[in-house]
Amino acid sequence: MSVTELKERHRVAAETVNSLRERLKQRRIQLLDTNVADYARAQGRTPVAFGQTDLVCCRTLQGHNGKVYSLDWTPEKNRIVSASQDGRLIVWNALTSQKIHAIKLPCAFVMTCAFAPNGQSVAYGGLDSVCSIFNLNSPTDKDGNLPVARTLSSHRGYVSSCQYVPDEDNHLITGSGDHTCVLWDISTGLRTSVFGGEFQSGHTADVLSVSISGLNSRLFVSGSCDSTARLWDTRVASRAVRTFHGHEGDVNTVKFFPDGNRFGTGSDDGTCRLFDIRTGHELQVYHQQHGRNEIPHVTSIAFSISGRLLFAGYTNGDCYVWDTLLAQVVLNLGTLQNSHESRISCLGLSADGSALCTGSWDANLKIWAFGGIRKVI
Amino acid sequence: MAAEGGDGGGTVVPSLPPPSPRSPPEYPDLYGKRREFAKVQMLEREIGFLQEELKTLEASQPASRCCKEVVDFSLGNSDPLILMFPKRSTSCGFWKWVW
Numbered sequence: 001m002s003v004t005e006l007k008e009r010h011r012v013a014a015e016t017v018n019s020l021r022e023r024l025k026q027r028r029i030q031l032l033d034t035n036v037a038d039y040a041r042a043q044g045r046t047p048v049a050f051g052q053t054d055l056v057c058c059r060t061l062q063g064h065n066g067k068v069y070s071l072d073w074t075p076e077k078n079r080i081v082s083a084s085q086d087g088r089l090i091v092w093n094a095l096t097s098q099k100i101h102a103i104k105l106p107c108a109f110v111m112t113c114a115f116a117p118n119g120q121s122v123a124y125g126g127l128d129s130v131c132s133i134f135n136l137n138s139p140t141d142k143d144g145n146l147p148v149a150r151t152l153s154s155h156r157g158y159v160s161s162c163q164y165v166p167d168e169d170n171h172l173i174t175g176s177g178d179h180t181c182v183l184w185d186i187s188t189g190l191r192t193s194v195f196g197g198e199f200q201s202g203h204t205a206d207v208l209s210v211s212i213s214g215l216n217s218r219l220f221v222s223g224s225c226d227s228t229a230r231l232w233d234t235r236v237a238s239r240a241v242r243t244f245h246g247h248e249g250d251v252n253t254v255k256f257f258p259d260g261n262r263f264g265t266g267s268d269d270g271t272c273r274l275f276d277i278r279t280g281h282e283l284q285v286y287h288q289q290h291g292r293n294e295i296p297h298v299t300s301i302a303f304s305i306s307g308r309l310l311f312a313g314y315t316n317g318d319c320y321v322w323d324t325l326l327a328q329v330v331l332n333l334g335t336l337q338n339s340h341e342s343r344i345s346c347l348g349l350s351a352d353g354s355a356l357c358t359g360s361w362d363a364n365l366k367i368w369a370f371g372g373i374r375k376v377i
Numbered sequence: 378m379a380a381e382g383g384d385g386g387g388t389v390v391p392s393l394p395p396p397s398p399r400s401p402p403e404y405p406d407l408y409g410k411r412r413e414f415a416k417v418q419m420l421e422r423e424i425g426f427l428q429e430e431l432k433t434l435e436a437s438q439p440a441s442r443c444c445k446e447v448v449d450f451s452l453g454n455s456d457p458l459i460l461m462f463p464k465r466s467t468s469c470g471f472w473k474w475v476w
Contacts, residue, residue, distance in 0.1 A: 006413040013420035020427035024434060032440045039444035045452075048459055055458065201423060239426060259450045262443070276443040280434070283443055306456035307447065325448055354457035370458050 028280065036274065036284040037327035047323040048308060050331040055321065055356075057338040059367035061092050063099050068345055068359035070112045074119040075166075075351045081122045082365055083113035089124055091136065094350070094357065094367055103134055103146045112161045116169045121149070123172055125159025131174050133186060152184045154191055161209045166217050173220055173234075175207035181222050183234050193237035195222070196230075201239035203230060209253045215260025219277070223251030229265050231277050244275045246282045253300045258307045266298030272312050272322065286310060286322050288329055300346045305353025313344030319358055333358065333368060340366065 001009075034042075066085030073080055078094040087108025091101040109127035116122065125131040133150040140146055157177030165171040170186045179202060181195040196202020205225035213219040218234045219241075227247045230240035249268030256263045257274065262283065266272045272286040290296065296316035303310055303324070310322040311333075317340055319333035333339055340360035347358045356368040 001414075003410050003413055006410065006417055010413065010417045010420065013417055013424060016424050017420055017427065020424065020431060024427065024431055027431065027434050031434070031437060034441045034444055036444045036447050039441060040448050043448065045448070201419075201426060239422075242430070257447070257450075258454070259446070262447065274447070276440075279437045279440070279443060280430075281440045281443055283440060283447065304456050304458045306451050306454040306459070308451040308456055308459055325451055352457065356458070 040325040047326040047328045048330050056371045057366045058369050061365040064363045067361040071346045071359045072114045073350050074115040081113050083110040114162045116164050118169045123162050125162050127158045129155045131159050175210040177206040179203045195232045211254045211256050213256050213260045221254045221263045223254040225250045255301050266301040268297040270295035302349045313347050315343045319344045
């Protein structure tokens with residue numbers, strides 16, 4: 001077949017793809033008979049009411065000398081690992097605010113960090129396109145630095161995000177500026193699967209965030225600068241299970257809803273959204289009105305353990321607590337006493353769901369917990 | 378460059394033609410062709426996926442069913458950040474350690 005014939009075949013195929021996408025869109029609109037907030041209101045649900053002292057900052061973790069970029073709670077015990085512009089990872093005891101480890105990184109340009117399920121290792125990635133593992137029990141070298149236990153290298157772009165597969169200390173998923181996600185076998189240091197890439201059905205721009213389902217650890221979602229989120233099955237690397245459209249800007253953060261059947265997103269377009277993984281429906285948009293040219297980007301999100309609350313950090317220092325069901329902001333941690341003085345860059349919930357940790361460009365981390373008594377709603 | 382004439386030697390050495398760089402022979406553009414073919418294959422595969430998705434969507438449940446599941450899940454699970462005890466002051470989890 002000649003190049004001309006191939007080009008014609010390409011044109012016809014592209015037209016068919018566009019037509020099918022339009023049909024999908026129309027069919028999806030037909031199925032969107034309501035959203036979560038309208039449904040909950042129709043059921044007579046009222047928003048969660050928070051007093052100014054119900055959710056309070058009970059700890060400030062001070063120790064970084066630069067912007068905090070990422071944090072992760074250990075699944076057991078109350079430890080947190082944070083990554084900062086100062087080129088260090090710090091492992092904190094969240095109960096006492098004490099630093100357990102301060103790890104100087106070989107490459108200071110860190111973007112993400114994660115705790116292993118067993119709490120014995122931490123992973124970090126950044127602009128050097130490598131994801132490195134530290135064993136927290138390793139002896140330090142003569143300079144007092146913790147040695148890198150394993151280096152995972154093959155990404156051709158920065159490593160923007162990493163998460164250990166739940167209950168599997170030897171497997172980790174990374175997202176990268178090279179448009180792909182990779183599942184790694186840490187014991188061998190080799191890639192198990194690559195999700196996306198030039199000739200695969202994957203993201204067409206940098207991947208910024210990944211989240212693995214707590215219910216089915218074979219499923220994960222990724223958010224990207226191509227304004228989409230994609231659902232992947234680790235057994236089928238060749239293509240995304242589903243692509244979720246709707247955002248009008250980079251999808252900076254993705255997080256599974258606690259039931260494992262939905263996930264949330266946060267974007268440069270200033271909105272958070274809730275998507276259903278089985279149907280692909282966009283169930284809700286969480287959007288607060290702002291003036292023109294003042295739309296703060298969503299940098300990070302987390303759900304409370306019941307899914308009723310959606311915490312969202314913004315570039316302007318706000319940290320909204322959304323009532324997931326009513327799509328209303330019920331509290332702004334950014335306006336409370338002892339709140340951060342700069343952009344909220346990362347946040348995460350403790351494993352038992354009783355505390356929220358926020359990280360900020362003000363170089364601090366803060367722990368928030370419930371401090372009031374609530375009546376049955 | 379050839380030297381012009383001698384000192385009346387009579388023989389004229391014809392000057393060599395100036396260098397004329399030739400274009401390399403035209404090879405078939407296999408790389409471009411293969412790339413174009415791969416692009417077509419990718420699109421045709423995408424058509425298959427979209428047709429499959431359309432089929433799945435035809436039998437898909439409406440959004441209200443998913444919304445019901447979200448509401449039921451959120452209201453059916455306790456949440457330490459939204460304590461729902463009537464009047465008794467109760468602490469749990471992280472909270473009991475820090476206050």
